[in-house]
């Protein structure tokens with residue numbers, strides 16, 4: 351199998367041959383009525399994540415990726431209140447984070463994508479609960495609006511913690527950057543270009559190569575906002591899991607994480623409180639394409 355993270359363009363992928371395991375077996379029967387979609391690799395629950403997470407086995411998940419609402423008064427639907435007091439928002443986050451810690455395997459990875467303002471108290475909570483800080487990854491964002499009397503916001507924080515010493519960390523290299531217009535390399539690498547690894551440069555904790563999800567072919571028509579790029583989620587999945595391991599996302603949205611897992615042969619568990627129609631359509635049709643991803647997985 352190639353070391354490049356580039357995704358298969360077809361869905362569903364069913365590369366794991368012996369179907370002896372299904373991640374649904376990690377979930378107690380009490381939540382079966384909330385299950386709205388299933389593939390050979392994963393399962394989606396349509397409910398509040400705080401109703402589902404307590405019914406997932408202890409120490410059973412390899413990686414959790416969470417992109418929660420940022421409490422910016424966005425309209426996700428009639429069930430989600432994205433305009434809580436600061437205290438209520440942090441209490442709510444601590445409640446689902448504690449469940450995430452419980453269900454992670456020892457050495458499993460937890461990624462939280464949020465505003466720097468929330469990542470500070472949430473990171474402090476994770477440290478207090480005994481999680482191991484790995485990185486604050488700055489994900490460069492375009493198109494945010496200037497805020498009066500403040501610096502121009504240009505990154506979201508992707509917190510990366512593990513439950514003790516990481517059990518899986520796969521080194522990633524990214525392609526040497528070239529100019530979109532003239533195809534020449536952007537940097538001269540201080541005259542050491544010839545000595546560089548042909549598979550690319552070491553991935554850093556500043557990710558400025560994540561594209562916005564703008565074009566229709568990358569976006570679910572049933573849900574046009576708040577969709578992350580598959581490139582970001584794929585990098586997280588590739589870095590922290592091997593094929594056949596289990597990824598959980600408590601805030602499914604348009605299903606980016608589940609799509610990435612299907613294409614990269616990981617098992618997955620998904621939760622979404624509002625409608626899951628966009629997720630179901632995305633996983634059952636070839637309508638939404640993944641972003642190109644030239645990451646090289648060194649192993």
Ligand SMILES: C[S@@+](CC[C@H](N)C(=O)[O-])C[C@H]1O[C@@H](n2cnc3c(N)ncnc32)[C@H](O)[C@@H]1O
Pocket residue numbers: 397398399400417418419426427430576577578579600601602603604605606607621622623624
């Ligand atoms: C920022 S979006 C996630 C987008 C997703 N990463 C994607 O790429 O499509 C947050 C999602 O969390 C859902 N949500 C909010 N509160 C929830 C809760 N308590 N339990 C489960 N899902 C919730 C919202 O409906 C929304 O779809």
